[in-house]
Amino acid sequence: MAILLDENTKVIVQGITGKQGRFHAKSMLDYGTKVVAGVTPGKGGEEVHGVPVFDSVKEAVDATNAEASVIFVPAPFVYSAAMEAIDAGIKLLVIITEGVPVKDSAKIRKKCKETNVQLIGPNCPGLITPGKSKIGIIPGQICMPGNVGIVSRSGTLTYEIIQNLTLNGLGQSTCVGLGGDPVHGIDFTEALEMFENDEQTEHIILVGEIGGTGEQEAAELIKEKITKPVYAFIAGNGSWVKPGKQMGHAGAIVQGESGTAKAKMEILSKAGVVTVRTPQEIPEKIKEKSS
Amino acid sequence: MGMLYEYEAKELFRKHGIPTPANKLYKNKESIDDFVKEINQETFMAKGQALAGGRGKAGLIKKVTAEEAENYIKSIIGRDHKGKPVQQVMLEEPMTIAKEYYLAIMINNATGNYHVLSSSMGGVDIESVAKEHPEAIFRQDLPIDFEPLPYQFVDLGKKLGFQGRVLNQFTSIMVKMFSMAISEDLTLVEINPLILTEDNKLIAADAKVVVDKNAYYRNKDLAQLKSQVDQYTxxxxxxxxxxxxxxxxxxxxxxxxxxxxxxxxxxxxxxxxxxxxxxxxxxxxxxxxxxxxxxxxxxxxxxxxxxxxxxxxxxxxxxxxxxxxxxxxxxxxxxxxxxxxxxxxxxxxxxxxxxxxxxxxxxxxxxxxxxxxxxxxxxx
Missing domain, CATH: 3.40.50.261 (Succinyl-CoA synthetase domains)
Incomplete structure (x- = not known):
């Protein structure tokens, strides 16, 4: 099972002829992802790593029946690329690009909701179902198939956690990076519900950070609906964090009490989540629960 | 966060037709005589320009007479405000206040919609109003891709207590605020207070604006503003x-x-x-x-x-x-x-x-x- 993505998912790479698109298309192909087409307007007819390139997503979908697309185009072109993918009937849209204006992200999100498209990102590492397929840039070699689902607002911190799990013999069902922007596609609650309904997943890790209210909404849902054990690490849990200052991610900014890691950890703990102060503690906590 | 200085925000307001008091900016000890003559009033608001909040409490905002103004400007130029020196002071035409309101529009990150937050109790900290007088707070959500038109804000204006010509002024200000937020990629526009003058005019006495830095590439004028450099070391x-x-x-x-x-x-x-x-x-x-x-x-x-x-x-x-x-x-x-x-x-x-x-x-x-x-x- 796993969520959102499996070995049969057919994927288009938008921006496949660019440096990033080309590199990551190769790494996805090597991992076993069914990358069936690339799209770069004006470069239709070319090939990248043996994958045919089309001028439009519509042409690519008509030729391949792809249902997912991953966007690597520069930020100013993301809005148009995303709208194009949605209009062409793509059902899973992953935007890796960082630096997309928030108004554009919000409009993409609205259109996705109206058309039942699953949106992941922008400014995210994508997702991976270990041993089967990956969309995006999560390094495949650190993952291992198993029963731990991960949903995260971060990229490299997620890799850190995945690696710790794998080294401890704990495999993953699916790992999803939601993205570091304040407005993004699917959020913690949606991913949590998918993991709850997924037979393969037995443990769920939530990786949050300062800013926003996603963790609070997750806590509400966990209290009411999630029966599987949830573990959480919130980045920015030290007293070093300066309110009002953005820490790398556009969404990582403390504005008011609710945005602090402390507030988020408290509310998650109250909802029954196992919260940890360092990401490296997660494997032992999972082992404690499993034994 | 790409917050603007108040004077930059007010320039943006004027560009989009949102009424603000007449003002002039002073960087050092220039003579203020011309401005005093132009405004022809006995007192002025002197406002030190800073990106951090709490200017009033820090004594950076003061009502001064024409005689006091020059010395006051000298006294606050170079003064530290939360780690940054005040470099500029704005002199502003004083307003006769009948009532103060609060008005803000922002992108709600959780929903991806535009959100209006308003109150019939302005000029004070909005969070304390929300706590102590929730009945004086009025909210409205609008889709991120909506086209602002005056009729959409009639209900809100009435809740705030506006009627007649003032109600029309209010809906016009709302449309202009939204047109500005949409075209300039602003994630926050806040007016606190929005003043109703004794001769029944609505005017933005303060202005807080946050721009989306990711949209600098299509709003090049905003990217060049002094505030966008000054917020960093x-x-x-x-x-x-x-x-x-x-x-x-x-x-x-x-x-x-x-x-x-x-x-x-x-x-x-x-x-x-x-x-x-x-x-x-x-x-x-x-x-x-x-x-x-x-x-x-x-x-x-x-x-x-x-x-x-x-x-x-x-x-x-x-x-x-x-x-x-x-x-x-x-x-x-x-x-x-x-x-x-x-x-x-x-x-x-x-x-x-x-x-x-x-x-x-x-x-x-x-x-x-x-x-x-x-x-x-x-x-x-």
């Missing part, structure tokens, strides 16, 4: 130009890490072991040799006691990064303790190279963090 600006996210903090150990989440977790871990980060520094997901060199260059100019480099290289070869660190240390003449954590392609080779050159290098994050704290705290 010199080193933070230098880092931004090199594609590095850098925030100066107050602690003792400088950090270099890949990715925002891992950088925050690195700062957390230093605190966990009893030390503190001197900065947040994120070179991005794929740390390359040049960026790590630039990051070390920046840290070498800060007063810090040690450096912790935490590289989770997805694409980058760790042996390359290791060689980069060794040459940077020599070139920049770094004498303070350094600990490096490397993981990714060729990580074992990278660690070996570093150890051969006398560095403390680790494959895991926790022992590496522990080591740098020990070194800085005086152990070996």
């Amino acid at each position: 010199e080193l933070e600006l230098e880092a931004t130009e090199a594609g590095i996210s850098y925030v100066e903090l107050e602690g003792e150990i400088g950090i270099i890490a890949c990715g925002a989440g891992l950088s925050m977790a690195t700062c957390d871990l230093l605190e966990y072991y009893g030390s503190s980060p001197a900065n947040f520094l994120d070179v991005g997901g794929g740390a390359d040799r040049e960026k790590v060199h630039k990051a070390l260059d920046i840290l070498s100019r800060e007063k810090i006691k040690g450096i912790f480099i935490n590289v989770f290289g997805g694409i980058t070869r760790c042996d390359e990064v290791a060689r980069g660190i060794i040459s940077a240390k020599e070139e920049l003449n770094i004498k303070i303790p350094m600990v490096i954590r490397l993981i990714g392609t060729n990580d074992k080779e990278g660690i070996k190279i570093l150890e051969e050159n006398g560095f403390h290098a680790f494959g895991e994050m926790k022992p590496a963090a522990k080591k740098i704290v020990e070194l800085v705290k005086g152990g070996n």
